[in-house]
Amino acid sequence: MDVFDRATEVEDAYREAAIAAQLAQAKRPNQASASHCEDCNVEIPEQRRVILPGVLLCVDCQSIHEQLGRK
Known part of the structure; x- marks a missing residue:
């Protein structure tokens, strides 16, 4: 695995975490x-x-x- 593949994996992980956090917040009761x-x-x-x-x-x-x- 080269440095670009690793950078893509890290970017994907951050994006997935950010999406999960937003979805969790949206499900929070008002x-x-x-x-x-x-x-x-x-x-x-x-x-x-x-x-x-x-x-x-x-x-x-x-x-x-x-x-x-x-x-």
């Missing part, structure tokens, strides 16, 4: 954001709640869920 994280009960900053309508987790807990392959 509900009010939680004021406190469902996992740790820490207050979710207002800016996060405005940017991500329906958000239920703080940044730290969301990161952990993503690392574990959950959403």
Whole structure:
């Protein structure tokens, strides 16, 4: 495999990840954001709640869920 093939594979992987993220966000319910994280009960900053309508987790807990392959 040459460098161009590898670059194409990386580009395809990024594109697929971006499409999957957009589709997941589109499926998110149009509900009010939680004021406190469902996992740790820490207050979710207002800016996060405005940017991500329906958000239920703080940044730290969301990161952990993503690392574990959950959403």
